[in-house]
Amino acid sequence: MKNLLILVFSFAMIGLQAQPVTFATDVAPLVYSNCTPCHRAGEVGPMPFTNYQQVAQFGNMIAYVTQQRSMPPWKPDRNYSHFIGERGLSAADIQKLQDWVAQGKPRGDSTLEPPAPTFPTGSQLGTPNLVLSMSQTYTIQGNNTDEYRNFVIPSGLLQDRQIAAIEFRPGNGKVVHHALIGFDTTGTARRKDQQYAGYGYPGFGFNADVQGEFTGYTPGSQVLRYPSGIAKRLPANADIVVQIHYAPSPVSDTDRSSLNIFFAQGTVTRQAITYAANPYDFPNGANSFVIQPNTMPMFRAIRRVPYDISLMSVYPHAHLLGKSWKTYAVTPRNDTIPLIKIDDWDFNWQGSYTFPKFVKIPALSNIIVEATYDNTTNNPLNPSNPPRLVTWGEGTTDEMFLNYLTYVPYVTGDENRALGSKDVGSNSITLPLKFYPNPVKGRGNIEFYLESSCVVQFQLVDVQGKVVKTFPKEVFSAGIQVKSLDFSGMAQGMYLLNMETAEGKGIQKIYVE
Ligand code: HEC
Structure with missing residues (x-):
């Protein structure tokens, strides 16, 4: 044996x-x-x-x-x-x-060997309706320290607008580590900008200056464009406030980032609502948000859902003591709906997370948000040494407890509706393809959209279902992609061009002349 x-x-x-x-x-x-x-x-x-x-x-x-x-x-x-x-x-x-x-x-x-992928230089979502840039170039000091800077970008929009997406485009991808996006109609952010020397103003002081948020940016991430019929309202004359975290740099560098703004097309029937779970949702009240020195406390918010909702995204946010997050819903029938769990949360890698499909949360469920904080010297990010008593505030040495939950009122069928083209765990999704010119003679272009970077394989199949041509596998990046394929030498007739990716399959009928 x-x-x-x-x-x-x-x-x-x-x-x-x-x-x-x-x-x-x-x-x-x-x-x-x-x-x-x-x-x-x-x-x-x-x-x-x-x-x-x-x-x-x-x-x-x-x-x-x-x-x-x-x-x-x-x-x-x-x-x-x-x-x-x-x-x-x-x-x-x-x-x-x-x-x-x-x-x-x-x-x-x-x-x-596949060729190195090419990346779109413009938008990953298409042609924006409006592009807004920082009005000045900002210089990042080469002093090897993190910098957080808020910039006020007037929208210039004279009417309320329904927004499908705001896509942050880093001006200098080497130094922009993450960005938060909100809007202000009170002039608070403008006044702060004037109080400080130079372009923009420093600090984590974001939440108090804005009345609404849009999806932020982390490197490699892609912003959600709300599905048709859903949008978020940007009030007339709002200032867009962007908080950029510049990563430590040993040399001076510059950045001028911009925003691609996409208006909703067609009729908007549902407003995207963002509710930030916060210490007022603590059973012991907001005043219990106190982090004693040399402790690792856990706080729990409980928020009752008044009517059926369809949750689209979550975005947990704390400052430098934030350690872990867990968010889930408990339904009236006592079922648990897992939403997000992060065991080693990191301020520098915070971001918004969009579910592959709407998550239905029935009326009278409780959404439970738990976060732990590490206010000991073991936390390398702890801004205070020795650790000190920390409470709610906007400063680097203060703390926050927020989980931005973005949802719409539920309508029948939401739970089967995908939010992006990617359906995790299955590749049965059909991806939309565009092919031109069709009929084609010689070279033709195939246009497609990927939710994330992946290997793509094209094959040409004849009417009998026989594979007549296999194009080499290639890696494409996220966003809209156009690939030129060569059909010269092919017999005249009808073919199916099949695309296979980790995200799904696409089929396009083509005619070769
Ligand atoms: C979302 C962007 C992103 C992706 C995707 C990514 N990296 Fe990184 N990588 C970074 C950043 C930023 C750093 C610098 C350290 C940091 O900020 O955490 C880094 C640092 C590194 C380092 C230097 C050591 C270190 O930890 O600092 C190595 C090696 C590395 N990455 C390898 C990889 C490999 C291999 C993959 C794919 C399997 C990958 N990275 C995917 C952003 C990324």
Whole structure:
């Protein structure tokens, strides 16, 4: 029996060792789709991964950070709930990277290697109705410290507008680490801007200056465009307030970021509502939000849902002592609906998370939001040493407890409606394709949209269902993509152009002349 086990075990070992891993066929598709969106020139990742040499040079470090699961960065627990644009490698992918490094980082057959992906330079959502830029270029000091700066950007809109999305475009992706977006109709932010020297004003002082928020920005993230019929109202003459976190930089650098604004098309039947769960939802009242020095307290907010709602996104927000978050709903029938769990929340990687589909929360459910804080010297981000008593406030050394819940009143069928084109866990979704010119002679263009960066394969199938041409696999980034394909030499007639991606399949009928 023992011998048999050893035999089986050694076969398994041989099986493992016999599996060669190469850059061309295994590592390039993996790195290009999961890492390159941030690790390329002008983006926030500190080193580019756009060819064999660059990836091989950092091979050991890549094997390390992926095994630690610190890269690609993704904070929410993927076993608890799912979101659009979710990042993370499977255990098999992590092992592949380990094996590749252990085998001496072979390149393999470079003719099989996918080209490095190209990224759209403009909007990821399409053509905006309005583009607003920071009115001045802002200079970030090369002093290796984090900087938080608020900029006031007048909308110039003389009427109320229904907004489908505001897309933040970093002017300088190397230094912009995250951004929060809100609007102000009271002039508070404008007055603050005037009180401080230079363009913009410093501080975390965001929440008190704005009366509404839009989806913020983190590197590599994609903003949700509300589905048709849903929008958020931007009041006339509002100022848009953008708080930008500039990452520490050893050299002076500049930034001039901008906003792409998309108005809702067609009739808006439901307003997106954002409610921020906050300390007034604590059973013991808002005054119980007190964080004693050298403690790691947990706070719990409970918010009763008055009518059926369809939740679209969540965005937990604390300051530097924030440690973990868990949010779930408990229905009147005592079912639990998991919403988000983040075990190592990090101020620098905060963001808004959109569910793949609307999440229905029935009337009279309780939404429960729990957060823990670490006010000890073990917390490397603790701004006070020795730790001091911390309460609610806007400053760097104060704290916050907010979970922005964005929802609409529920209508029948919402729970089956996707919020993005990506349906996590299945690729049965049909992706819309556009093809032109059709009929085609020689080269034609296929236009498609991806929720996140992934490998795409095109195949041409004839009327008998036979595959007549397979185009090389290629990695594309998130957003609208156009690919030119060559059909010269093909027999005249009708074909189906099939697109296969991790997000779903697309089919387009084409005519070759
Ligand atoms: C969403 C953007 C983003 C993605 C995606 C991403 N990185 Fe990073 N990476 C960063 C940033 C930013 C840093 C700098 C450290 C930080 O801010 O956490 C970094 C740092 C690193 C480092 C330097 C060591 C360190 O931890 O600082 C390595 C190595 C690395 N990334 C590898 C990868 C690999 C491999 C992938 C894909 C599996 C990946 N990254 C995906 C943004 C990203």
